Amino acid sequence: MKVSGKAVCRGLAALVLLCLVLYFLAGRWKYHSGAETDIPDDGLAVQAAAVLEGQYACLTFDDGPSENTAAILEILARYQAPATFFVTAQPINEPYLDQLPLIQAGENQIALHSASHRYADIYKSTTDFWLDIKQLRQVLSAWVDVEEIHWLRFPGGSTNTISHRYGGSGIMKELVAQAEEKGYHWIDWNVCAEDATSAHPDAAAILRNIQKDARGKEVCVVLMHDTAATGETVKALPAVLDWFSEQGYEFCTVEQMYTMTKAQ
Numbered sequence: 001m002k003v004s005g006k007a008v009c010r011g012l013a014a015l016v017l018l019c020l021v022l023y024f025l026a027g028r029w030k031y032h033s034g035a036e037t038d039i040p041d042d043g044l045a046v047q048a049a050a051v052l053e054g055q056y057a058c059l060t061f062d063d064g065p066s067e068n069t070a071a072i073l074e075i076l077a078r079y080q081a082p083a084t085f086f087v088t089a090q091p092i093n094e095p096y097l098d099q100l101p102l103i104q105a106g107e108n109q110i111a112l113h114s115a116s117h118r119y120a121d122i123y124k125s126t127t128d129f130w131l132d133i134k135q136l137r138q139v140l141s142a143w144v145d146v147e148e149i150h151w152l153r154f155p156g157g158s159t160n161t162i163s164h165r166y167g168g169s170g171i172m173k174e175l176v177a178q179a180e181e182k183g184y185h186w187i188d189w190n191v192c193a194e195d196a197t198s199a200h201p202d203a204a205a206i207l208r209n210i211q212k213d214a215r216g217k218e219v220c221v222v223l224m225h226d227t228a229a230t231g232e233t234v235k236a237l238p239a240v241l242d243w244f245s246e247q248g249y250e251f252c253t254v255e256q257m258y259t260m261t262k263a264q
């Protein structure tokens with residue numbers, strides 16, 4: 001059989017195209033297989049936006065403290081921008097727990113995230129979840145006044161579906177109800193920096209991700225991370241703070257945003 005050069009070219013072009021499509025799809029899948037939900041609950045931000053005058057940005061940092069915490073605190077202080085830190089107590093956090101009093105000293109808010117942050121453990125049952133939170137409170141109590149801590153953020157967000165694998169499809173609804181019964185306030189986010197995804201965005205991409213999500217929102221609750229792996233978040237932070245300031249936003253903690261909302 002004689003195959004023309006043209007046919008070979010067409011075949012090769014089709015193969016390259018197929019590879020590109022597969023590569024793109026694999027990238028999308030990988031990107032969206034991150035632990036965080038794609039559809040977080042934005043209820044509090046929406047409520048706040050409905051009643052507050054002006055624009056507010058609540059920067060939030062999950063999964064710290066880490067070797068990057070000191071730099072984040074220094075930048076926040078320079079901009080006089082308070083933020084909220086949803087902390088964990090994993091072995092990797094341990095050498096940096098001495099940052100906790102410094103977080104508080106800077107008018108920032110410390111809130112609960114998880115002790116272990118292991119989905120398979122914390123979402124096995126509601127009992128396991130609250131045991132993990134109890135353990136986190138115990139660790140924190142050596143450093144800060146835990147009686148002052150009333151806020152939490154569920155790992156993966158309140159609408160995450162990864163938890164269904166371990167604790168069944170109703171576990172998040174149960175946990176949300178129990179959190180409220182226990183007197184906790186909880187919050188997800190409505191702006192995602194996507195700084196802890198497997199795409200490993202650089203500082204410029206982190207800023208773009210934030211700008212894209214923040215557009216048109218009067219109140220932004222921005223999800224970022226404070227881990228050893230998120231050095232690019234530190235690099236992006238001054239530009240993020242500059243951009244929100246230029247757009248007319250004021251910075252506040254989640255708790256401050258909530259208190260202002262309730263006062264209306």
Ligand SMILES: [Zn+2]
Pocket residue numbers: 062063113117155156
């Ligand atoms: Zn987390």
